Amino acid sequence: MVPAIELKGITKRFPGVLANDNVNLTVEEGEIHAVCGENGAGKSTLMKILYGMQPADEGTMNLFGEPHTFNSPNEAIDAGIGMVHQHFMLANQLTVLENVILGAEPTKQGGLIDFDTASKHLEEVGKAYGLTVDPFDLVESLEVGERQRVEIIKVLFRGAKILIFDEPTAVLVPQEVEELFRNMRELKANGATIIFIDHKLEEVLEIADTITVLRQGKTVATVKPADVSATDLAELMVGSELPTPQITDAKISDTIGITLDNVTVLDEDERPIVDAVSLEIRQGEILGIAGVEGNGQRELVGAILGTQKISDGSIFLMGDDISNKSVRSRRENGLGYIPQDRQEEGLLLTAPLWENAALGHQTAKPFSGGWNQWFIDREGSRSQTERIRREFDVRTPNVDVSAHALSGGNQQKLIVGREMVSEPSVLVASHPTRGIDVGAQASVWEQIRQARSNGLATLLISADLDELIGLSDVIVVMFRGRIVAQLNPSEITPRSLGAYMTGATSEENPA
């Protein structure tokens, strides 16, 4: 059988980076083919080439045996390739139907949009692939999973036979992932060919028929899921033995880094969303907060940082009452922060790395200060950024590229580095390894461990229970704004922790 896609010897160079180095990829018709690798391994570049967003420097591409070159996504779409983007490209104020036809509107006489034909076609497409969604719902009223379905329908509507899914599960909760996988199997059963970009190993093993692993721009292996374990796959991706989140020695001091005393935060309806939380984290200690998202963790972080007003209680940073201090003064006094959404809260995507390295520390040396304290010290900032790049293994051609040119893992390493080199006494790390690959994850863990043995007091919030259990010295569980349990990580499993998180068990009422 002629393969649906055959990429041979694809090479793509960017200034200072070899993004794809002689990559080969063969995708059979009607299969789900996973392409996995660490962030920065060249997956996105390869897909951009396949989808016509960037030209390859070398190499050939055959679709169903025919050679093709694409100069724009439109040409790829015409050839039957569709991309389901990770970040939805939908207009929230429009209906599903209007979104689906956007840019491919069927018109009738006089240039009017032919909604009847469009909705009929939409219905056919939905039926053919087993995807249902009400065409007249407003997109803003849809759940995340449903929005993704709209993205998929949008692609099918344009006649795509080959679908590229770019890290589709990154934005979904587990139930939605199952739903997505059902949809993907349905698509496959109806003859579609799917390329699935991901770095979550369990998912890849569950859904893929064939897996191609990329590492540092090269194809390292093409395997069948039955022949490999998750560990094998991870080692193929990283190219070495895998680290686990684990802390070794306990060197917890008696000095308290941060104290929360009865901290209460009210929501817009004056209901407590953080309810009388008291905590103490000593230097050299990592306190993990477990909890289903939306149980007050975000607001608790806001209260500590100073972006959220507290209505009751007080917060002490190294013994000083900071309850009414500004964000800036808290940060200047040694509070470090790794935000949970690095792109929204942690970076200026269009600014160069050295400006990003100054974020939150712009009023302190070496970014400004000295004799001309009003001015940004560009040389100082650059060399500080170089230091972060070196010590925290941020892979980038130079420190003048803008932040969006970095892969997610490298962006996160930059943020972690930025916070660590300022030598904080207390660190708030909110989902520090969310959405990054195993290599970067290991490096972030290592940095947090290092900082801990140097006496940092760390508040760790994570949805990754293995990470919480592996890194924390003590775990507390937040449920409906309250701390409902304090646990010893060496005595619990992800499963028992999960029971506390859903409120099924509590300390007063152990299962």
Next chain:
Amino acid sequence: MSRLVLVRREQAVSGGQPLAFLIGIVTALLIGILLLVISGHDPMAVYERMFDSSLGSPRSWSITLNRAVPLGLAGLAVAVAGSMGLWNIGAEGQILAGAIMAAWIARIGEGWPSPILITIMLLASILGGALLGLGPAVAKAQIGVNEIITTLMLNEVALRLLQWLIHGPWKDPESRGFPLAPILPDEARLPDLFERAHWGAVIALIVIALFGLVASRTAWGYELRVAGSSGETAKYAGISLKRKIMTVLVLSGGIAGLAGGIELSGNADRIVEGISAGYGFAGIIVAALALMRPSGVAAVALLFGAVQVGGLSIQTMGVSSSVSTILQALILFGAIGAGVFSKYSIKRVGKEQKSNAGGMA
């Protein structure tokens, strides 16, 4: 059927900006020839006059500069707010407020030595514009009221205040009933620089350069850019958005106010209703064309001034004011719009597309 699309160049053409600028102007002038021939004028004569009157001699340069000063300062005022994503549509009113304050100082400061009087007048004009910016600033920072609407409405307030002053308390008793304020004393006039240009050009250039420096090199300017590009990021980096909004809108008003003070002290002989001649609104165009960058503001303002002066002078040759206005727009659009081609190239796309790029690219 084939069609043309803009494709982003992988790398901007080096030295492309000045070249594109020239090509743009030449194209605009060529189209203008058509326009002038149709309307029955000799294009070469009109262009010659246009150039001579705006950039052809030191004297015409001086006239152009005098126009460019309020345009540049108003443009900077809008750009200061714009660099944080705020729109100050009230520069026109702030110019009036600045002029009123400066005129008031000139009234009470009779007999003061000229340098002191002028300095205080200009400082007062900054204060006047800043005061008018203060209301929208507080409303925006504290309760999130849209600054576009508040600044726009205050234009009217400033204009009515000015009208009341010159019809009432400030009316010249010797004006025989005309609503005119008395002529300013000589001590209140900005000294000449050369020909008809006054020192306002130097002041404006210093202010623009100063802000450019502050915006690009200081921690404050850095925070301004952070706040302008992402509110969330700014919050977590310890930047107070409220304070930034306050400072930026008040500063923007102050800069526009200074334009009014300079216009009064340098160009006008008394305060009149039309003292601003729409500079505040033109400033929005200047800032937008300059992409909110201070360095761009100075250049665009100069070009804008020259085109305005040239456009006015050809009307004395019998070119109608509408033709002149179209010509002015063509030149501005050509000169600045062409810059896009140093970053993008035009590409012919072979066959007709079933779907077009919208939303997919």
